[in-house]
Each structure stands twice: as structure tokens, then as C-alpha cells.
Amino acid sequence: MTEQDLSALSITDLQALLRRREVSPREVIDALRARIEAVDGEIGAYLSLDMEAAAKEADKANVDLPLGGVPVAIKDIINVMDQPCTCASKILQGYRATYDATVIRKLRAAGAIPFGKTNLDEFAMGSSTENSAIKTTRNAWDLSRVPGGSSGGSAAAVAADAAFGALGTDTGGSIRQPAALSGIVGFKPTYGRVSRFGLVAFASSLDQVGPLTKIVRDAALIMNVIAGHDPQDTTALNEPVPDYAAKLGNDLRGVRLGLAREYLIEGIDSQVKAAINAAVKQMSALGAEIVEVSLPANEYAIAVYYILATAEASANLARFDGVRYGYRAESPKDMLDLYGRTREEGFGSEVKRRIILGTYVLSSGYYDAYYLRAQKVRELIRQDFANAFKKVDAIISPTSPVPAFKLGERAADPLQMYLADVFTIAANLAGICGISVPCGFAEMDGHRLPIGLQLLGKALDEARILQIAHAYEQSTDWHKARPPIAAAVSKA
Amino acid sequence: MAKTSDLDVAYVARLARINLTEAEAKVFQKQLDDVLQYVEKLRQADISDVEPAAHALPIFNVFREDAPRDWFTAEQALSNAPRKTNGLFIVPKVVE
Numbered sequence: 001m002t003e004q005d006l007s008a009l010s011i012t013d014l015q016a017l018l019r020r021r022e023v024s025p026r027e028v029i030d031a032l033r034a035r036i037e038a039v040d041g042e043i044g045a046y047l048s049l050d051m052e053a054a055a056k057e058a059d060k061a062n063v064d065l066p067l068g069g070v071p072v073a074i075k076d077i078i079n080v081m082d083q084p085c086t087c088a089s090k091i092l093q094g095y096r097a098t099y100d101a102t103v104i105r106k107l108r109a110a111g112a113i114p115f116g117k118t119n120l121d122e123f124a125m126g127s128s129t130e131n132s133a134i135k136t137t138r139n140a141w142d143l144s145r146v147p148g149g150s151s152g153g154s155a156a157a158v159a160a161d162a163a164f165g166a167l168g169t170d171t172g173g174s175i176r177q178p179a180a181l182s183g184i185v186g187f188k189p190t191y192g193r194v195s196r197f198g199l200v201a202f203a204s205s206l207d208q209v210g211p212l213t214k215i216v217r218d219a220a221l222i223m224n225v226i227a228g229h230d231p232q233d234t235t236a237l238n239e240p241v242p243d244y245a246a247k248l249g250n251d252l253r254g255v256r257l258g259l260a261r262e263y264l265i266e267g268i269d270s271q272v273k274a275a276i277n278a279a280v281k282q283m284s285a286l287g288a289e290i291v292e293v294s295l296p297a298n299e300y301a302i303a304v305y306y307i308l309a310t311a312e313a314s315a316n317l318a319r320f321d322g323v324r325y326g327y328r329a330e331s332p333k334d335m336l337d338l339y340g341r342t343r344e345e346g347f348g349s350e351v352k353r354r355i356i357l358g359t360y361v362l363s364s365g366y367y368d369a370y371y372l373r374a375q376k377v378r379e380l381i382r383q384d385f386a387n388a389f390k391k392v393d394a395i396i397s398p399t400s401p402v403p404a405f406k407l408g409e410r411a412a413d414p415l416q417m418y419l420a421d422v423f424t425i426a427a428n429l430a431g432i433c434g435i436s437v438p439c440g441f442a443e444m445d446g447h448r449l450p451i452g453l454q455l456l457g458k459a460l461d462e463a464r465i466l467q468i469a470h471a472y473e474q475s476t477d478w479h480k481a482r483p484p485i486a487a488a489v490s491k492a
Numbered sequence: 493m494a495k496t497s498d499l500d501v502a503y504v505a506r507l508a509r510i511n512l513t514e515a516e517a518k519v520f521q522k523q524l525d526d527v528l529q530y531v532e533k534l535r536q537a538d539i540s541d542v543e544p545a546a547h548a549l550p551i552f553n554v555f556r557e558d559a560p561r562d563w564f565t566a567e568q569a570l571s572n573a574p575r576k577t578n579g580l581f582i583v584p585k586v587v588e
Contacts, residue, residue, distance in 0.1 A: 001542040098568045143498055191548050197535035205547055234554040235547075283544055303531040314508060319508070323581055325572035334584050347518075351511055360499050370531070375544030377537045382545055415526045431548020 004006050007035035007161045008482070009219040009231060011070055014164055018063040025058035025069030029115070032071055036116075036162045039485055045157035046116045047076045047146075048084050053300045054115035061287045065111030066225055072107055073166035076117035077124055078209065079198040080104050083114075085199050088132035089122045091346030092326045098119040101198020102233065103167060103209050110225040118153030118166060122343050122348045123317065124174055124202045125467075126150050129421050131350045137349020138407070139484035140182060142447040145404040146177030148444045155182040158484050163221060165213040169199060171206045172305050173424025179212050180399035183438050183481065185473075186212045187219040187375075187466070190459045191431035192237040194223075196229030203312040204235075205426040206305075215479050216437060216470040220244035223462060233253075241459060247463045248292040248470040253287035256467055257455075258392035260295045263423065268401045275451040276398050283472055293388040293395060299379035302418055304381065307361050307374035308429070312356030313351075320346065324425030378429050385430045389458040394468050397423045399436040399452035403444065423454055433457050435469045438478035448481075497528040 006028060009017070017023045033051045054071060055349055061069035074080055077087045079097035079102070086092045104114055121131035129137045129152025138154045139145040140159040147156040151168030155178035158166050170173040170188040179186025187210045194209045201207060211222035223244045229247030230236040259280065284290055322328035329345055332338035347355070361370035388395060401422060410417045427434045439453035453472070457465035473479050501521040505512045512516040512520070568578050 095572050098564060171513050192551065231556045235551060237549070237551070255557050256516065297537065300534055301536055303534050306527060307531060307534075320507075321566045323583055324569075326574070328574035332584050335586055336509070338508040338584055340506075343509055344511035348518075350517075351564060352505075352512070353520055353524060355510060356504050356520060357527065360524075363504070363507065366498070372544055373534050373537075373539065374531075375546065376539040376542040377534055378548075379542050379545035380537060380539070382548060415530055418525060418527070429548065446541060 003269050005033035009164065010214045010429045011164050011221055012215065014070060018068065025061040025063060026055060027344070028069060029055050029058045029071060029113070032115070032164070035280055039160045042138065042143060042485065043140060043156050043160045043162065044073060044135050044151040045118055045160065045162055047086055047088065047134055047153065048059045049116040050083060051115060054081050054113050057113045061113065062111055067107065067221065068111030069113065070111070071115045071116050071164060072106070073116050073163035074114050074155055075120055075151050075154050075166065075168045077120060077169060077200045078103060078115065078167060079200070080114050085117070085200065086134060087123045088120045088134050089347065089351070090133045091320045091342070095326050099198065100196035102230045104198065106339060106457060108224050112225070118151070118157055120153055121150035122351050122371065123200070123313070124150040124169055124171055125313070125350050125354055127173070127177055127417055128405070128410065129153065129178070130407065131348055133348045133444050136407065138229050140406045140485050141449055142404065143408055145449070148181035148404065149398070150174040151212060153181055155184060155186065158182070158184045158212050158214060158395060159483055165211055165218050167209060168212050169207055170428065171309060171328070172428050173421045174213060174328050175210045176399050176452070177421065179436045181404040181450065181456070183450030183483065184212055184214055185216050185219050185438070185479070186210070186436045186470070187223065188221065188427065188434045189227065189462055190433045191428070192235045193231040193433070193460065193462065194226050195236040197255050201316040202310040204316060205312060206309060208428070215471050216466055217245055217248055217434070219435070220248060220466045221272060222467070237460070242463050242476040244463050244466050248467055250469050250471050251287060252283055252468065252475055255288045255394070256292050256392040257283060257288045258293035258388055258395040260293050260298070260388070260395055260397065262295050262298045263397045265401070265422065266399060269403065269442065271442035272398050272401060272403065272451050276453060278470055279439040279453045279472065280396060286471060286475055291392050293392055294386040295388060295426070297377060297384050300377045301381055301429060304374045304377050304429055305425045306357070306418060307370050308378065310354040310358030311362050311371050312358070314355045314362065317351065317355055322346070350414065352437045381426055385426070385432055393454040393457070393464055394428050397454050399423060399454040403442040403449035403451060427456050432459050434464055435465050437469045438481070439475050439476070440478060441481070449483050496566055499528060534539060
């Protein structure tokens with residue numbers, strides 16, 4: 001098998017070869033390295049790589065462990081011991097992690113090899129990865145377009161076969177939306193299902209770590225390893241973790257899928273709408289029953305999110321003050337000057353905007369009008385989902401109302417960028433789980449652009465959501481399609 | 493459009509310890525006024541009988557054993573410091 005063929009494999013197929021001793025973990029790392037060298041100059045998915053350390057890990061890998069010898073890319077907001085953790089921000093330049101996040105510790109214990117850190121919107125604040133202070137990441141299907149965000153580097157790497165799978169984080173859609181725009185699978189677990197110890201916090205009541213992969217079964221394999229209780233994260237739920245991969249099947253008989261009336265909004269691209277309708281038909285043919293549900297408070301989700309997420313961010317990002325780590329402004333004359341200039345020079349525009357908004361909504365005299373009101377409307381959104389899940393097993397929608405947009409197209413108007421998260425944000429507010437799976441393509445300016453189908457499930461119902469997504473995926477060929485960059489390099 | 497919020501970007505930026513240029517403050521003022529205008533829609537929601545959701549899922553009183561364990565050495569804790577001396581973080585003088 002050639003190096004290109006190897007890098008194109010899913011984790012599931014790679015693992016089969018590794019366990020039959022048909023390839024060695026070292027050959028896998030070498031193939032991956034060659035692939036990254038071939039495509040990442042154009043894609044720009046990685047912020048740092050340590051292939052030497054990865055090769056050493058590979059040499060002693062035990063392929064019979066749950067993820068033995070499988071390289072996994074890591075969003076550069078999760079601490080990996082001795083590696084940089086930039087959060088794509090100038091304020092963390094030069095920082096090196098002094099410990100492994102719990103998810104990294106678990107991946108290593110399962111034999112996986114973290115080898116590189118992927119690009120993101122600065123501190124995960126954005127929907128296009130354009131807010132990275134370090135580099136531009138491009139969509140593997142059309143290099144003039146964004147990969148989505150904030151886990152855009154992870155999504156682009158997996159889409160371009162420059163990673164077998166990756167970890168991302170999802171605060172308002174940051175795993176699911178880039179997965180949709182890049183034509184791969186992105187899974188957001190229930191709030192608290194996966195430990196966040198060692199994840200740099202953005203919005204602590206919303207953040208969750210999850211996998212981005214080529215197929216649903218790979219996401220289940222990674223979930224098997226990273227899910228579960230962690231005494232170092234009090235929000236990590238102390239609930240048993242099922243074997244997600246073992247529960248996958250191809251049948252949807254008896255499954256009830258909800259279509260939300262409120263999701264038929266203006267502004268959904270017609271090709272996206274057509275792809276979702278076709279997917280609903282397909283799932284119905286597989287035996288699923290389609291039921292209409294109502295999520296009336298959903299229209300407030302974006303407004304609630306941009307109050308709560310910015311409020312939490314303003315508190316979480318107070319730690320970046322130029323004292324203990326990261327960037328510090330030159331020759332400060334006193335402490336206020338040190339803080340003010342360090343944060344002026346270290347943070348990018350979107351991060352500053354959100355800290356200012358978050359500080360404002362929490363400030364004396366405005367707390368009740370903004371923060372407290374938003375927390376109450378959040379409760380309405382949570383109740384909507386609880387009611388809907390009495391009638392259905394999953395709620396189906398587009399992941400994003402539009403396919404990948406052009407680089408620069410939305411960068412000047414933050415509010416327009418926020419509105420792109422309309423289908424993903426409510427899941428974080430309600431703490432439930434969700435997945436995006438490829439469900440078709442839109443044709444735009446001679447390019448095929450992937451479309452993602454979102455399935456939302458109730459809290460801790462990961463197994464069922466993965467099951468439904470897997471059954472749909474396996475009945476289609478969408479996940480087998482490869483972006484032009486893959487084909488171009490394979491021919492060369 | 494009428495100004496809908498009392499947000500003074502320059503003032504709040506000072507509270508948040510972020511220096512801004514005048515030009516930046518002006519751009520942010522417009523952009524954040526737009527966002528605050530958008531979130532006005534929350535006033536339409538009927539929240540008269542609703543308890544605020546502090547967390548999406550009910551998690552209460554999480555305890556762990558109060559036992560000593562290994563953690564960072566002073567050297568590790570200082571390894572990323574922009575300035576350090578004698579095992580200490582160095583900052584500008586705070587008291588006269």
C-alpha cells in the first residue's frame with residue numbers, strides 16, 4: 001500500500017491493518033508525515049508538529065490497545081505536555097504546556113499518538129478559523145473558502161487526509177460546523193461527558209471536547225477512550241461509559257426523528273435544503289419515523305449565547321495578564337500599563353470585542369437586564385428540547401444554513417458571522433449531544449462544497465445518536481467522496 | 493438607528509484592562525451596538541415564571557478526597573514566566 005493510500009484510511013480501516021501486522025505504526029507515521037508535507041502548505045491546518053516524538057511513540061506502540069498506534073491531531077487549545085499551546089493567539093506565543101490534559105492522558109493510555117496541534121479561531125472564538133492570529137486555514141474542497149470554525153484546522157486536516165482523526169472543542173458549534181463545511185464527521189458530546197481538565201477555558205458552561213473523523217465509527221472509537229469521569233474536572237459526569245462502537249448498526253426501524261418547525265428559517269441555501277430533504281427521505285426509507293416537533297425558544301439561542309459566552313469568556317480570559325505565562329508588553333511602567341498593553345497587543349479583535357461585551361453584560365446595573373435574563377431564556381431553550389425528546393430520539397436539521405463561504409466574506413461583520421451558528425448553538429445552551437455527518441454537496445463556482453446533516457440527541461444519549469448517524473452514513477456514499485486536493489496529490 | 497445601549501466601549505475596555513486605540517474603540521462601538529441591538533429580542537421572551545439556568549445539567553456538590561498529590565514544581569510553574577528571578581514572578585513595582 002502506498003503512503004497516499006494509507007493516509008486516506010479511516011481509523012477503523014487503519015486499525016484493521018495495524019492489528020493484522022500488515023503495516024507498522026512507524027509506517028503509518030511516515031505516511032502521515034509525507035501526506036502533511038504534500039498538502040499542508042496549501043491547507044494550513046497545523047500550527048505545530050512533533051513527528052520525531054511521534055515516531056518514537058510509534059516504535060513502542062501496542063497496536064492491540066483501543067487506539068494503539070493511531071495518530072490523532074489535537075486542536076491547539078488542549079494542553080499536550082512539552083508542546084506549544086497557542087490557542088492561535090499572540091498572547092500565548094512561546095508557551096509550552098507543563099502537563100497533559102485528561103483527554104490526552106486517556107488517548108496516550110489507549111495507545112494513540114498525539115503528534116500535532118491544529119489551527120483555530122483565537123481562543124475558539126469564531127466560525128471560520130479566520131480569527132487565528134497565526135495563519136490562514138483553507139477548505140480542502142475549495143482553497144478560496146473557509147474550513148469553518150473554530151476547530152477549522154482539525155476539520156481541514158481530516159478532510160485533506162492529513163490526519164486520521166482529530167480532537168476539537170465545541171462551545172457553540174465549533175466541532176459540528178467545520179465538520180459540515182469540510183465534509184467530515186464532527187461529534188459534540190453531552191456537556192460533562194468528556195473531561196475538560198487541560199482545555200483552555202472559553203465559556204465554561206458550554207465548552208465540550210469531541211472528535212472530528214472521516215466516518216461515524218471512528219468518532220465512536222475515540223469517544224470510547226475520552227469519555228468518562230475525571231476527579232480533576234468537577235463538571236465531568238460520573239456516569240458509566242458504554243461501548244459506543246459496539247452498538248452501531250444499519251437499521252433505523254423504530255427510530256423517531258424530529259423535524260423542528262422553527263428550523264425552516266429564511267436564509268437556508270436552496271442546495272442545503274434539498275440535501276437535507278433527501279437525507280430525511282433516506283432515513284425514512286431506512287425505517288425511521290419522521291415527527292414534527294417545536295422549539296419555540298430557539299429563535300433566542302444566538303442572543304442568549306452571545307451574552308453568556310462572552311460573560312464567561314471575560315472572566316476566563318482575565319488570567320492572560322502577562323504575569324505568569326505568555327506574552328508581556330515591553331517595558332511596562334506600572335501594573336496597569338502592563339495589563340493594558342499586554343492585552344491590547346496580545347489579543348486579536350474578536351477576542352477583545354467579546355471580553356468587552358462580556359464585561360459590560362456582567363457590570364453593575366446591567367447584570368439583570370442581560371446576564372440574568374439570558375440565563376432564564378436559556379432555561380426555556382433547555383425545556384423546549386426536554387419536551388421534544390419526549391416525542392423523538394433525535395432532532396434533525398442542517399448543521400449550517402450555508403456551505404463554506406469565501407475567505408474574507410463575513411470577516412468584517414461580526415453579527416453576520418454569529419448568525420451562521422443558528423442550528424448549532426442551542427445544543428450547547430441545553431447541554432445535549434449532537435453530530436454532523438456528510439449528506440451531500442452544493443455546486444458553487446465549479447466547486448463541490450460539502451453539506452452537513454445535524455442530529456441532536458438528549459443528554460447522555462451519545463450511543464443512540466452515533467447509531468442513527470452511522471446507519472444513515474452507511475446507506476450513502478457521501479463519506480467516501482474525496483476533496484480535489486486529495487485527488488491532485490494522489491495523481492502526482 | 494437610535495442608540496439602544498449604554499455601552500461605552502472605551503470605559504468598559506478600561507475595566508477589562510485592555511488598552512484600545514481611538515480608531516479601534518470607534519469600530520467596536522458600532523459593531524457591539526449592532527450586537528446589543530440584536531439581543532434586544534430577548535425582551536420578547538416570557539420569563540415571568542422561569543428560574544435561571546446556571547448549568548445545563550444538574551450537578552451539585554461534587555466532592556473528592558482531600559488528599560495530597562504531586563503537582564507542578566516551582567520550576568515548572570515558572571517555566572513560562574515572561575520574567576522571573578529567584579523562584580519568583582517579576583512584575584513592575586506595585587507599592588511605593
